[in-house]
Amino acid sequence: MEFDHKGDVKRSRLSRRALMLGGIQASVAAVIGWRMHQLGVKEGDQYRLLAEENRINIQLLPPARGLIYDRDGDLLTINDRVYAIEMVREQSRDPELILNRLAQLLPLTQEDIDKALADMKKRRAFVPVTVATGLEWEHIAAVSANAPALPGVTPVLGLNRQYPKGPEFSHIVGYVGSVSDYDLNETDDHDPLLRIPRFKIGKTGIEATLEKPLRGEAGIKRIEVNSLGRVIRELDRKEGASGVDIQLTVGQELQTYTLNRLKGHSASAVVMDVTNGDILALASGPTFDSNKFLKPISQADWKEMNDPHYRPLVNKAVAGTYPPGSTFKMVVALAGLEAGLIDSSEEVYCPGHMEVANRKFHCWKRGGHGHVHLREALRYSCDVYFYDLALRVGIEKITQMAHKLGLGERPNIQLPSIKEGLMPTKDWKRKVKKKDWVLGDSINAGIGQGFVLASPLQLAVMTARIASGMKIEPRLINLYNNEVYPTRGLEPLDINPNHLAIIRSGMSEVSNHRRGTAYGARLKPEQGGPMAGKTGTSQVRQITAAERRKGVVRNEDLPWNRRDHALFVAFAPVQNPRYAISVVVEHGGGGSAVAAPIARDIMARTIKLGDKGYGNLPNNRTREQT
Template sequence: MARKSKITPKNSAAEQAEADNVLSRRTLFLGAGGMVMFGVLGARLYDLQVRKAEDYIALSENNRFNYNIILPSRGRILDRNSEPLAVNHPNYRVVLIPERSKDIESVLKTVGEVIDLSPKSLKRIHDDIRTSPRFVPITIQDNMDWKTFAALNMRMHNLPGIIPEVAEGRAYPNGGIFAHTLGYIGRAGDEDIAQDKDPLLRQPTFRIGKTGVEAAVEDRLRGASGKLKVEVNAVGRIVREWPDPKDEATPGDDVYLTLDAKLQKFAADQFADDSGGISVMDCVTGELRTLLSMPSFDGNLFVNGLTQADMDRMNSDPKRPQFNKVIGGGYPPASTFKMVVMLAALESGLIDPRRPVFCVGRMRLGNRLFHCWKRQGHGAMTMRDGLKHSCDTYFYEISQVIGINRIADMARRLGLGQNHDVGIAGEKSGIVPDEAWKKARLGSGWRMGDTLNASIGQGFVLATPLQLSVMAARLANAQLALKPSLIIGNGIPSFDKLDIDPAHLAFVREAMHAVCEEPGGTAYRHDSLKLGGIEMAGKTGTGQVRGISASERATGVRKNNVVPWELRDHSIFVGFAPYDKPRFAVGTIVEHGGSGAGRAADITRNVLSEALRRDGMGAKTQKEAAAL
């Protein structure tokens, strides 16, 4: 029989109330906790969606959008008359997007039937494919001709992944005659990128100036990049472009040179196949009208891609087409240096220009003979006659009296032995030797024989065609130490006073006039400049290259035309015109061209005549030109 429970009603009610209280407290705590959590979440949501909404929208936009760099158009280079020397033109190129091609090898094989893809090119293409994302375009070929580009376009249906493009390239419309001055452009190297933080340099198709004017004024020619907003997917592939006109690229500035393109072309024609350089300088402003090194090379080869065959051909050419002779070549100035010795003698006051020196074709110094170029001698020579006939013996004699230090000082005052900084790299300072120079360079003392050699522009003395034109321009101007300029906009030049007695300068200029315009002068021609009576002044120089033995002198020195080209004398000439009111000065060197009265003098006459014609003086007489 079951026992009945003995539960008191009063106790049951109390326990139930206690249980209810506990439940209520727990509910309150849970509710309060829930409210706190809800509040925290609400505050956080407010912070994320309201207070920081713009920040997160920006982050989202950054994940969704990228900015591609837009390359600027490179500035042109033009001559003084706005004739283009370096321009931009369409660059027909072909790229491959690997992810769009299932069989890359088959595609490249088909492309190779149209484009000559060398093993080196194929290796570069495969390396680029291996190291780049598959959606990034890989350059197959740049600077294609239109015929090849069109032929490839005709096969596009069989070339999945191949994209033809028209980009912007660099071109030099005059071929090689400005190559040494203009230089060329190329891809930025690691050193360029380390020195210049402009992001443009990291773009694979962007080119910068590597040499010449292209490098010298890179900051003016380059321009500034623009930005193109593009929408990308999760792996960075572009799915849409969002062009914004406010972010367009800023093209580079055009740069003008002082050169006259037509005069430079004319000068190049005069050189023909000869090697050397010519510099034509304005005797009033110092501006260079021509700065030519011959032979040259086609600057377009460096833009389109210089082949090994091209490089081998240039390197094996004995006339060194890649070398800038007009500013970087060091040549003995030969007898063109005699004006320096004349002025040093006149300024010293130690030499009477009217006192004759008798030339018998040689002079003795100790146990050594120093020869005059005229084997039988010139007879009695005054200073004026000594220059007119280019008598070596006369200058041997007076140089012993005045000494090398006076000669060297005058040479520097006339612009020799120094870098004139025309704005492009590669300029050499030449050599003007003196006692201190020889001690420092060779560790030995100066000897009188060194002075005699220097007095006729041989021995240690070296100069460039540019420096010779500066010397001629300073002699012609007779007041200012003119400095050459090449790039317009590099500031207004200021010139120091020449600080040489005007009477002495006039004496030297008159002797230079006799060289060209009087019978017996080493550069005399009855027709001179063929410009209606306009006359010139100048000086010939024959730079000796090989040593001449005593036995050869006894039997007769061999003529230049019977010795190998590389052993022939250099032909040198400096001059200016018109004589009465100089406008242009010229320094010309023809490597192994023989006598200075030959090739160099002929080239200088022709170029001076053309320069004066182009300056509007061709029909004027000498007297009319002087009256201007």
């Protein structure tokens, strides 16, 4: 029997190779089995979510807006918790269909639906859009219960700005409103918060001028959502920084009283502390309620707010400019004294008019005041005295003095639409009016008419500087982010103190001499007086020679918008000045009859409230008031 040795060898090699191959195949199978176990059991949830097209979304967390307090530490703004509904376009598949479903659960109008659709088209598909806000818990519960039929819809809890003292502080605090396309086009601010539909920013007042610090900085959260837009989990979150808190120098009690005293008039008033420039009251009437701008305004409210005569939306205290009338005579007098062109005893004869270049410029007193010196000219408010003085001093020196006293200068406080008024010069008239300056222009400027314009705030600053002898600057904010806001302008004015004393003496006679123009509105000792002041009446129409021959028509017999403006400025107490005030009543008639009594009452209340310090802010206050 013969053996095939070579065949055995070949068969042996094939058996070993088969075993090796089988082993390798078994090993691969084992690895695959183990990995399938990992994928199917241990990591099944993770990959199941991925299979459902889950994605990681990054969302901005709007910060809590900074709070605003009054002088006493009482809140002027509140961040109320509010329920809202957000919607992501790319997750909702058919936004219009989903919105119509929502309308069956929420108080959504067709206009609301159209606006939401328009907002979605303007933003990227993954950006959440606020569909409804200010909802009740019942609405949120209904949406949550119907979540499977509402892909891309998410209930959220946010903050809504409210103004508990709305009408009293509307012109100072202002209000917030949704970011508009106009806002985006007008700003260089690239904060992504501004791209969130219906995100609120300051529109007027301090809310607008201090928008960025009040807004704070956004936080970020990462969430995992499935293909239906349902939130699976929140992965992580980084909280933002809340806006800064601000405390005003204005107190609610005096502010409310001032507005009530202006009631019935289109008027404004400013009260200042002459020792440091603190604004204690800044009122413009009639006012409006800031809270009405937090939701759609009714036609009736909008019509009332846009009254063309009383203009409730305009902050007349800073944005209104008026011929200052006789309240400007202190400026002309100081210009003459500082130039050495007059002294306090020099007399001017007033026959009731002055004739220049064949034109008569009349004094308010038809028969004239006779011979008067400076104090008497202020006491009686003699126009002829200041006609003469203005011609001698010249407009350039008058305007220089006006700037020293804060007129023609834009006050540096944190409010929008602040006007700088107008203190004219010869060059100004040539450039703007394309005409040369004439003697009549100087005469008109001598009594605060013609081209001269000033705001109530500027008149208060002027009065505070005369009373204190310092270059005092208005101050509206006491605390900014818990730090004291600086006081400015405590250096002496570049004006002879003796000349300021003469002016203060003349102003005292206006209010306290029996023949002074404001004696009827004097501040009595039991009210904290005496008070030094100056009346002013500025014309808004030209009185013709024919009318003067027949007799000038009385203000009360004219249409309201053709009557003179009534003005009054004052400081008190006379011997140790502490407070300054200015009052302007549009078309109020005479300053002594209308503006002076208002100023007296406000000054009396200011003194009664006394040297009230600033109230402390809550130490552990929250940004949300529930």
